[in-house]
Amino acid sequence: MRNSWSPFVVSAPGKVILFGEHAVVYGKTAVAGSLNLRAYALVTPRDDATVRLVLPDIDIDVHFSTHTLPQIRKEDLEHPAEIESLVTEAITVPVGPGRTAILTFVYLYACLFCSEDRTSGFTITVRSLLPVGAGLGSSAAFNVALSAAMLKLTGQLSDEGSSAGDKQLINDWAFRGEQVAHGTPSGIDNAVATYGGFVRYRKGEEQTDLQSTQALRVLITNTKVPKSTKALVASVRVLRDRHSPIIDGIMDAIHSISTKAANLFGGPDAGDLEVQLQDMIRINHGLLATLGVSHPALERVRDITGTRGMASKLTGAGGGGCALTLIPNGLPSAEVDAAGKELAEEGFQCYETNVGGPGVLVRLEVKALSVELFVRNALDRHMSLAPSGHRDETGDQYSGVISAFTILPPDAISELSQ
Numbered sequence: 002m003r004n005s006w007s008p009f010v011v012s013a014p015g016k017v018i019l020f021g022e023h024a025v026v027y028g029k030t031a032v033a034g035s036l037n038l039r040a041y042a043l044v045t046p047r048d049d050a051t052v053r054l055v056l057p058d059i060d061i062d063v064h065f066s067t068h069t070l071p072q073i074r075k076e077d078l079e080h081p082a083e084i085e086s087l088v089t090e091a092i093t094v095p096v097g098p099g100r101t102a103i104l105t106f107v108y109l110y111a112c113l114f115c116s117e118d119r120t121s122g123f124t125i126t127v128r129s130l131l132p133v134g135a136g137l138g139s140s141a142a143f144n145v146a147l148s149a150a151m152l153k154l155t156g157q158l159s160d161e162g163s164s165a166g167d168k169q170l171i172n173d174w175a176f177r178g179e180q181v182a183h184g185t186p187s188g189i190d191n192a193v194a195t196y197g198g199f200v201r202y203r204k205g206e207e208q209t210d211l212q213s214t215q216a217l218r219v220l221i222t223n224t225k226v227p228k229s230t231k232a233l234v235a236s237v238r239v240l241r242d243r244h245s246p247i248i249d250g251i252m253d254a255i256h257s258i259s260t261k262a263a264n265l266f267g268g269p270d271a272g273d274l275e276v277q278l279q280d281m282i283r284i285n286h287g288l289l290a291t292l293g294v295s296h297p298a299l300e301r302v303r304d305i306t307g308t309r310g311m312a313s314k315l316t317g318a319g320g321g322g323c324a325l326t327l328i329p330n331g332l333p334s335a336e337v338d339a340a341g342k343e344l345a346e347e348g349f350q351c352y353e354t355n356v357g358g359p360g361v362l363v364r365l366e367v368k369a370l371s372v373e374l375f376v377r378n379a380l381d382r383h384m385s386l387a388p389s390g391h392r393d394e395t396g397d398q399y400s401g402v403i404s405a406f407t408i409l410p411p412d413a414i415s416e417l418s419q
């Protein structure tokens with residue numbers, strides 16, 4: 002069968018934990034939301050039996066003959082992480098930071114194309130606005146985008162992948178993708194990346210979509226201070242073992258914050274929501290600091306934003322990593338800009354974005370232009386360059402589009418999904 006489909010783009014958002022990190026480990030409620038920082042996967046057809054994965058953000062460009070990749074029925078593997086020992090007999094997967102991404106790609110292909118025609122392949126190129134490994138769910142956005150792309154290719158999604166059934170399918174496969182890398186993820190990251198919006202989460206319960214009508218404006222500050230989620234969770238465990246009634250009280254207080262915040266979403270008064278959320282942010286951070294998971298860099302973010310009328314808290318595991326700052330609607334943009342400048346001067350990376358936007362999106366018609374034309378336009382605008390348009394050494398039909406996609410700044414690529 003010849004490939005007759007046109008290139009398309011799939012995108013999925015990262016996540017931010019608004020309330021409840023650490024407490025969620027002890028069965029308390031957490032609230033997370035989708036970030037309008039997204040991963041974008043460009044999917045282009047090939048007319049040979051090759052699949053190619055291009056990941057410019059982490060310097061990976063690999064291709065495999067479709068016939069060397071295993072055929073796996075998902076029930077044949079007890080756990081998706083077993084893919085590692087299974088495929089390394091058949092193919093060589095480079096050792097290094099991109100290894101898990103490649104293994105996830107191979108796992109999804111092996112399962113989703115188990116009984117499909119493999120005589121023609123495709124290229125998937127993924128770019129992301131999300132910092133990798135900073136606690137903002139970059140892996141989930143990546144896994145949701147990959148899963149949706151391959152489900153689309155195998156004809157398992159409706160047109161734009163937006164029905165409830167589509168979302169459930171994408172979420173299930175993305176969860177398996179997260180399992181390849183992490184073993185026992187909770188599933189909240191891929192749920193947020195799939196469904197978008199705000200999600201209430203508690204271990205052992207179905208996560209609830211909070212149906213909020215409004216997005217929140219936020220600053221996300223990556224302090225770039227390296228942290229180990231595992232070590233931080235362990236340090237809280239030690240503290241709890243030493244002082245369990247006290248620490249349990251703190252966990253209960255965090256649970257009350259998450260519950261209150263979850264109830265506020267979808268409420269009628271946006272102004273009141275903001276005031277209340279600011280309080281919740283300050284109190285939740287204070288409690289997390291008491292647990293010993295703040296860091297001087299995170300306190301610096303709180304100082305800088307606090308003097309300009311904004312409340313901040315750590316988000317994720319803490320000990321460095323990222324902070325979340327709520328930008329109240331009425332705050333003059335000069336204040337936000339000044340805070341952003343000061344944060345950058347500290348060496349932090351700052352993103353102004355919003356929380357609560359859409360989940361996975363499949364774009365078949367990009368601004369009613371072909372992807373190639375779009376990328377050409379975007380390149381002209383952003384980089385004054387034209388894509389080469391010729392086949393590269395891997396024989397890719399759309400190498401011009403692919404190379405454009407790899408060199409465009411990600412914020413230009415984000416226009417693809419608007």
Ligand SMILES: Nc1ncnc2c1ncn2[C@@H]1O[C@H](COP(=O)(O)OP(=O)(O)OP(=O)(O)O)[C@@H](O)[C@H]1O
Binds near residue numbers: 102128129138143317
């Ligand atoms: N832009 C990208 N290109 C390729 N692979 C990516 C990209 N973004 C994420 N990944 C994959 O996700 C992995 C990072 O996931 P990890 O779960 O460690 O961090 P995170 O998802 O950013 O943070 P957290 O899970 O704490 O929210 C990378 O090693 C890679 O396998």
Ligand SMILES: C[C@@](O)(CCO)CC(=O)[O-]
Binds near residue numbers: 023025318
């Ligand atoms: C600290 C923690 O609550 C969130 C890390 O993003 C750990 C977890 O829930 O697995």
Ligand SMILES: [Mg+2]
Binds near residue numbers: 139190
């Ligand atoms: Mg992750």
